[in-house]
Amino acid sequence: MKSPHETGGDLRQPVVAIVGGGISGAGVAYHLARSTTGQPPEVVVFEPRQELGRGLAYDTTDPAHRINVPAARMSLLPDQPEDFLEWIARNDAVADDPEAHRPDGNLFPRRHVFGTYIAAALHPLLENGAVHHRRAVVTDVRREGRHWQIFDSHGSRTAADFLVIATSHPAPSTPVALRPLQGHPRFVTDSTAAGALDPVRPDDRLLIVGNGLTAADIVASLARTGHRGPITSISRRGLRSRGHAPYPQDPFGEFEAAPVHSATVLLRSVRQTIEAAKAAGLTWHPVIDQVRGHGHALWKNLPIAERCRIVRHVRPYWDVHRFRIAPQVEEVLERAIAQGRMEVLAASVGRVEREGEVINVELKRRRALPLQKSYDAVVVTTGPAHGGILESQAWLARLRDQSHLQLDPAGLGIACSEQSEAVAADGRPDPSLLISGPLARGTFGELMGLPQITEHAAFVAAELAKRLTAGSQRP
Numbered sequence: 408m409k410s411p412h413e414t415g416g417d418l419r420q421p422v423v424a425i426v427g428g429g430i431s432g433a434g435v436a437y438h439l440a441r442s443t444t445g446q447p448p449e450v451v452v453f454e455p456r457q458e459l460g461r462g463l464a465y466d467t468t469d470p471a472h473r474i475n476v477p478a479a480r481m482s483l484l485p486d487q488p489e490d491f492l493e494w495i496a497r498n499d500a501v502a503d504d505p506e507a508h509r510p511d512g513n514l515f516p517r518r519h520v521f522g523t524y525i526a527a528a529l530h531p532l533l534e535n536g537a538v539h540h541r542r543a544v545v546t547d548v549r550r551e552g553r554h555w556q557i558f559d560s561h562g563s564r565t566a567a568d569f570l571v572i573a574t575s576h577p578a579p580s581t582p583v584a585l586r587p588l589q590g591h592p593r594f595v596t597d598s599t600a601a602g603a604l605d606p607v608r609p610d611d612r613l614l615i616v617g618n619g620l621t622a623a624d625i626v627a628s629l630a631r632t633g634h635r636g637p638i639t640s641i642s643r644r645g646l647r648s649r650g651h652a653p654y655p656q657d658p659f660g661e662f663e664a665a666p667v668h669s670a671t672v673l674l675r676s677v678r679q680t681i682e683a684a685k686a687a688g689l690t691w692h693p694v695i696d697q698v699r700g701h702g703h704a705l706w707k708n709l710p711i712a713e714r715c716r717i718v719r720h721v722r723p724y725w726d727v728h729r730f731r732i733a734p735q736v737e738e739v740l741e742r743a744i745a746q747g748r749m750e751v752l753a754a755s756v757g758r759v760e761r762e763g764e765v766i767n768v769e770l771k772r773r774r775a776l777p778l779q780k781s782y783d784a785v786v787v788t789t790g791p792a793h794g795g796i797l798e799s800q801a802w803l804a805r806l807r808d809q810s811h812l813q814l815d816p817a818g819l820g821i822a823c824s825e826q827s828e829a830v831a832a833d834g835r836p837d838p839s840l841l842i843s844g845p846l847a848r849g850t851f852g853e854l855m856g857l858p859q860i861t862e863h864a865a866f867v868a869a870e871l872a873k874r875l876t877a878g879s880q881r882p
Contacts, residue, residue: 429462
């Protein structure tokens with residue numbers, strides 16, 4: 408049985424296909440369905456999960472996983488930043504979670520609550536047919552004439568006038584040094600997979616390779632389930648995600664007055680502004696917030712070579728200050744460190760040997776002698792393999808091979824224009840192929856935090872609405 412937007416003749420109305428139903432894709436669908444006038448398009452979202460809007464981040468049911476931005480700044484509606492907070496109040500959504508309330512008045516609910524909020528916003532649009540949820544995996548995409556042909560795991564083919572790529576980054580790539588552990592029962596290469604941490608036993612000696620937000624989530628999850636073994640968490644620089652400001656502070660600093668064209672000059676300016684903030688009785692938090700708020704403009708002014716320098720040398724420092732952990736998770740980490748049960752090292756994995764199920768690891772430290780340690784479990788949390796996005800799914804690789812897509816020069820995602828149009832191999836943007844969310848980071852700079860992702864989803868929806876209006880006005 409064919410739906411109205413499947414092939415089988417000329418389309419009676421334009422079709423917009425969105426691949427990926429997390430916040431990046433669901434946000435585009437939501438804003439597009441609500442913004443178009445006249446004859447609305449068919450909006451089809453390809454997402455195998457049961458509900459739209461959850462994606463990888465908000466599909467978790469682990470009670471230890473919390474949003475890492477105060478609820479008052481989490482919203483599907485960029486012009487109504489407290490919409491999520493108001494929804495929580497209307498639905499009494501944290502009644503069973505007293506720990507969500509913090510002493511400073513902020514609210515940090517469990518992550519699945521935000522997923523429920525997004526799903527609830529999409530529900531009326533699914534009910535009235537404004538948005539169609541195709542619970543399937545995309546297996547192939549081809550360009551045929553004016554249309555994109557999308558093939559899915561249900562054996563269906565959908566023809567679309569516009570295609571939006573809103574998929575997530577690929578899972579971390581396994582460091583070469585750890586490949587001898589393939590097949591070990593407690594070697595976890597993708598901690599986001601359902602039940603991935605189940606094999607870790609309460610007394611296991613644990614090595615976490617990577618030290619960002621995912622590593623923090625792992626420690627919190629294992630603490631909740633009773634893990635009491637020693638933990639070593641490593642990253643090349645020994646940095647770990649920082650916490651939130653101890654008190655409210657408005658963004659601080661001037662970064663847009665004079666365009667900066669050098670990574671060195673920008674970094675110097677940020678450091679000087681942090682010193683000025685300290686002199687004014689503030690912390691570093693409002694300075695980073697100001698840089699984040701001007702992120703697109705700052706990134707746009709930097710030449711490609713300078714963007715690449717930031718990705719290579721500055722990004723680890725930016726990430727640990729920009730992406731802050733929820734206070735509840737921070738408390739778990741601080742407690743484990745204070746108890747001597749967890750250590751954070753600046754190190755990388757050297758030689759690895761298996762001795763039965765015991766894992767002997769050489770940890771190569773910065774400016775120090777290597778350490779020899781033994782573990783019972785190893786978890787990889789080195790972050791998304793940004794540069795491998797076009798190899799992560801067969802249909803993306805095919806679009807690249809057919810010259811429709813290319814990696815952005817900074818290696819953060821897919822190359823796109825300032826209108827979020829995918830840039831083909833010949834350098835020309837395609838107005839029918841758009842990128843939504845973190846995969847557009849190479850062009851837009853700051854697109855990993857939830858506020859920026861929802862803003863970008865609304866932007867992409869507005870770009871689509873313009874194209875749909877222009878198409879309907881053609882003779």
